[in-house]
Amino acid sequence: MRSNPEHVRQALERWDGFPVDRDPRPVVLTGLSVTELDRLRADTRWRALFDGPAVPESELPPQFLQAAIDYCRDVQTRAQRPLARIIRAPGPFGTDRGLHEFPAWMMYPADRRWPFVALDPDFERRNTWRPEGLRAYSASEPYSTIAADDRTLTYRFTGTPAAYAAYLSAEVYETKTAVLVEPVETPLDPPDSFRLAYAEDRQVVVRLAAPLGNRVLIWPAHGPGSDTFASPRTVISADLQERADL
Secondary structure, eight states: OOOOOHHHHOOOOOOTTOOOOHHHHHHOOOOOOOOHHHHHHHOOHHHHHHGGGOOOOSSSSSGGGHHHHHHTSHHHHHHHHOOOOEEEEEEEEEEEEEEEEEEEEEEEEEEEESSSEEEOOHHHHHHBBOOOOOOOOOOOOOOEEETTSOEEEEEEESSTTTTTTEEEEEEEESSSSEEEEEOOOOOOOOTTTOOOSSSEEEEEEEEEEETTTTOOEEEETTHHHTTTTTEOOOEEEHHHHHHHHO
């Protein structure tokens, strides 16, 4: 099913104000996916950060206090507990250009699967950008890749399994600041067939009309009216993806 043209226009329009020509390019946050968080949990070097000097609780920015209190509640009973050790160090953040480290306030008690990570407010104010009302959405979608020519985009997404549908083309919508790709699905199975799987990672290769450059790759996410509509998606260089796969 094709997207409503008006919804496509609205999604692209949300990014009209993105300062695409600013140097350095503003950071576009996407949130950390479950996969990225699990990698952190297994990284002993990352865990070693929390053996460093603690920061007094009184220094925690007030806008983080309630989230920190909720994070430290007992997992089973939800009873309030004292805050865990707070540290200030470069923390991991998902962006539309991959995983990066920025100044952060963090906690990581032994009984938690994932850390509490909050971006430093001053850094966020000076260095990040997002449309008003859009939250950082940590969808576990695969990274897309851009070739060395900066125009050949391998768009990766969660779609219908290959046994049931083909994605041979895509509609590509572009503005000066954003790109939206809509894969075109061709069903392969009879409508009444029984499916053993409902979704898997798929991809389609498209050629952009202009270099991607500093533009933001976006998608509808939960659709018009939601706080994830026109969320950024992560796109990295193809050679970086190849090194990560080794």
